[in-house]
Amino acid sequence: MTPFRMAAGRLAASALLMTAFVSTSSAAGAPSWKLDPGKSKLGFSGMQTGAKFQGGFSRYDAAIEFDPDHLEASHITVSIDLASATTNDKQRDTALPGKDWFDVPQFPAAKFETSAIRRKDAGTYEAVGNLTLRGVTKPITLPFTLEMNGPSAHVTGHAELDRSAFGIGQGSWSTDQWVSFAVAVDIDLTATRGN
Numbered sequence: 001m002t003p004f005r006m007a008a009g010r011l012a013a014s015a016l017l018m019t020a021f022v023s024t025s026s027a028a029g030a031p032s033w034k035l036d037p038g039k040s041k042l043g044f045s046g047m048q049t050g051a052k053f054q055g056g057f058s059r060y061d062a063a064i065e066f067d068p069d070h071l072e073a074s075h076i077t078v079s080i081d082l083a084s085a086t087t088n089d090k091q092r093d094t095a096l097p098g099k100d101w102f103d104v105p106q107f108p109a110a111k112f113e114t115s116a117i118r119r120k121d122a123g124t125y126e127a128v129g130n131l132t133l134r135g136v137t138k139p140i141t142l143p144f145t146l147e148m149n150g151p152s153a154h155v156t157g158h159a160e161l162d163r164s165a166f167g168i169g170q171g172s173w174s175t176d177q178w179v180s181f182a183v184a185v186d187i188d189l190t191a192t193r194g195n
Helices: 003-028 090-095
Strands: 032-035 041-047 053-057 060-065 075-081 111-119 126-131 136-149 152-162 182-191
Touching: 060 090, 111 136, 136 182
Parallel strands: none
Antiparallel strands: 032 060, 032 182, 041 053, 041 182, 060 075, 075 111, 111 126, 126 136, 136 152, 152 182
16 A cells, blocks of 8 residues: 555544544533522322322422433433422321331432433423332333523423332322322423533
């Protein structure tokens, strides 16, 4: 091989490597977002003795890396302080942190972590991942809508969970006689782009 061909081959190889690096860099750099607790809500609802109840968590945090143009590089982790659950019912709120329900002393936090984020339609997505609650990890899919306005993003979503799959409700609460197995989770989150 002539020196010219060798130099040309090296140049071509360098160009390919540079292209691969640039492509990887652009896909790997999803921007981070900071949750605005004052404009966000994380709620849940269910049925108890035939009547609907609603509640929410006042303490939670999220590590968000999201780019709608690079969903393969996007990742979300949400951590929830289970001791912060309230339903505006003294008896229920006293019971929730206890051993029959969340068992907060042993399992103080719930965690949701995405394994993939998929676009369904314009402005609608699915967050596919695992939810860990009371020491049990199960796969869940959270459909959500996204509205972006400059550096601000607003997300709303809804998912249905089966509390019995996570062992929530022990003893006399392990059936759906008094409290339904089905629990709805609703998110309404606002975040600001960090970088």
